[in-house]
Amino acid sequence: xxxxxxxxxxxxxxxxxxxxxxxxxxxxxxxxxxxxxxxxxxxxxxxxxxxxxxxxxxxxxxxxxxxxxxxxxxxxxxxxxxxxxxxxxxxxxxxxxxxxxxxxxxxxxxxxxx
Amino acid sequence: xxxxxxxxxxxxxxxxxxxxxxxxxxxxxxxxxxxxxxxxxxxxxxxxxxxxxxxxxxxxxxxxxxxxxxxxxxxxxxxxxxxxxxxxxxxxxxxxxxxxxxxxxxxxxxxxx
Numbered sequence: 001x002x003x004x005x006x007x008x009x010x011x012x013x014x015x016x017x018x019x020x021x022x023x024x025x026x027x028x029x030x031x032x033x034x035x036x037x038x039x040x041x042x043x044x045x046x047x048x049x050x051x052x053x054x055x056x057x058x059x060x061x062x063x064x065x066x067x068x069x070x071x072x073x074x075x076x077x078x079x080x081x082x083x084x085x086x087x088x089x090x091x092x093x094x095x096x097x098x099x100x101x102x103x104x105x106x107x108x109x110x111x112x113x114x
Numbered sequence: 115x116x117x118x119x120x121x122x123x124x125x126x127x128x129x130x131x132x133x134x135x136x137x138x139x140x141x142x143x144x145x146x147x148x149x150x151x152x153x154x155x156x157x158x159x160x161x162x163x164x165x166x167x168x169x170x171x172x173x174x175x176x177x178x179x180x181x182x183x184x185x186x187x188x189x190x191x192x193x194x195x196x197x198x199x200x201x202x203x204x205x206x207x208x209x210x211x212x213x214x215x216x217x218x219x220x221x222x223x224x225x226x227x
Contacts, residue, residue: 032213034215036218041220042220042221043118043120043205043218043219043220043221044157044205044207044218045218046215046216046217049215051213052213090157092157096212100145100162100209100212100216101147101159101162101170101172102147102149102157102159102207102216103159104156104157104158105156106155106156107156107157
């Protein structure tokens, strides 16, 4: 069975500061990993994904994440936060052997202070 | 850019009634999913659908639930005899071939009274 843990249900940063949202996963097979963002009253928008290949993946809006197999982590970062980054962020893992269903973490609400 | 569309955006239903949530996946996608998010909780997988049949389902997806692709475009989730605890946001998602990410709709907020 797969699982995802996001450390910190709420993270607050100042505008211009580094954003770091943590994600650790558990998977019995090589995972596919994803970060989604949810703005209020909207659906889940894909930020970035890792399937195979380069372990540092770049996504939209200046976000990137690094797959570290030894640490079973896939932390999301952005060098400089913008007010528009305030949203809920979800890390997810999927298993090709289970129809690629997504298992989500609990989410991290990012707040950006001016 | 193609989108997954869901209707209605908000559905209010009396307990015990049946409800149908509708989704139009991206047109060339092959795999379809339903997830739900109870307020304040994780997004949870319900069911996946491929080649006109269910490919995976979670423990949540019991006999109360069913899915259907009645034509070439719609993908529906039916909940029979709704309960208060069915109140949640329901998300539809679709994807293309393997390795492709799932694209989500904006969700239907279901409120059971």
